Structures are given as C-alpha cells and as structure tokens.
Amino acid sequence: MRSIDLSVATWHKSSHSNQDGGACVEVSHSFADVVPVRDSKHAGGPALTFPADDWSSFVSAVKDGTMGV
Numbered sequence: 001m002r003s004i005d006l007s008v009a010t011w012h013k014s015s016h017s018n019q020d021g022g023a024c025v026e027v028s029h030s031f032a033d034v035v036p037v038r039d040s041k042h043a044g045g046p047a048l049t050f051p052a053d054d055w056s057s058f059v060s061a062v063k064d065g066t067m068g069v
C-alpha cells in the first residue's frame with residue numbers, strides 16, 4: 001500500500017460532533033481514491049484510511065438506516 005501525506009489534507013469535523021469536544025470525527029476529501037478519518041481530539045494521532053467507494057457506501061448505508069452504528 002502506498003504512503004499518503006496527510007499533512008496536505010483539509011479536514012472536516014462531523015456535524016454531529018458537540019461543542020464540548022466529545023464524539024468528534026473528522027474526514028478529509030482531499031484525495032481521489034481514499035478517505036482518511038481521524039479523532040479530532042487527537043488530530044496529530046493516526047488516521048484510518050478507507051477506499052473512497054467503500055466510505056461512500058458506508059455513509060449511504062448509515063443515512064438510509066440500513067447499517068446500525
């Protein structure tokens with residue numbers, strides 16, 4: 001697997017994150033083929049990367065209610 005330079009990523013916090021810093025997830029759509037996901041409370045920590053198609057399918061399933069989270 002190739003290395004991805006996440007220092008160039010633009011991160012977006014989930015709209016479901018609260019103002020107190022709890023339950024914060026950030027994603028980046030800066031890359032065409034992968035979607036990095038990280039904990040915003042530990043922005044310098046590791047990020048998980050998912051194939052863009054898989055991430056899109058996951059988000060659609062959650063929105064449709066066909067995948068419990």
